[in-house]
Amino acid sequence: EAGVVQSPRYKIIEKKQPVAFWCNPISGHNTLYWYRQNLGQGPELLIRYENEEAVDDSQLPKDRFSAERLKGVDSTLKIQPAELGDSAVYLCASSLVRTVNTGELFFGEGSRLTVL
């Protein structure tokens, strides 16, 4: 079974440029998460989807970040315009919704963003 797939793996852009990340979760996983991980830190939640509904976007900087999950499967995370402080690894994860017996998050390889 394929895991969570993210692209691109690496992206280098200049500040003020836009960037987009794509995530394909594990088939059948209704819950999708976008996390930001700074160097030496734990993942910090940006947004969580249940199917196509964003149920928690309280930590998403909405002035420059946006996300969508059309049809409740793939998701994209966009930053426009990017700032130097946005340099980080953007991790996508998925899980089975309301799976009390497992509760496991499956992470993608991440998209490493460098803003110059």
Next chain:
Amino acid sequence: GENVEQHPSTLSVQEGDSAVIKCTYSDSASNYFPWYKQELGKRPQLIIDIRSNVGEKKDQRIAVTLNKTAKHFSLHITETQPEDSAVYFCAAWEEPGGYQKVTFGTGTKLQVIP
């Protein structure tokens, strides 16, 4: 919301020794506590987890303990090996309103010295 604190931030042990990483959480509604291992440049991967109705769980050289009253849980690695070197993250999982919410600790960089 939930707040998870993790200590220490770095830990160096000699090969064969034990390593212990501790986490505390703030929300008594959290009911599931996974531990993730992240090797350099790789994705976090689940290594062990524990539910709030269990006090201890063991899987070979790895064990996790949970004290619900004190709101803390710990990861224990015995007979450490160089391949255990990685960053370890604890997390607390709750289901407010039926949705899942996971809060991660800040991570512990474990170095096992051969």
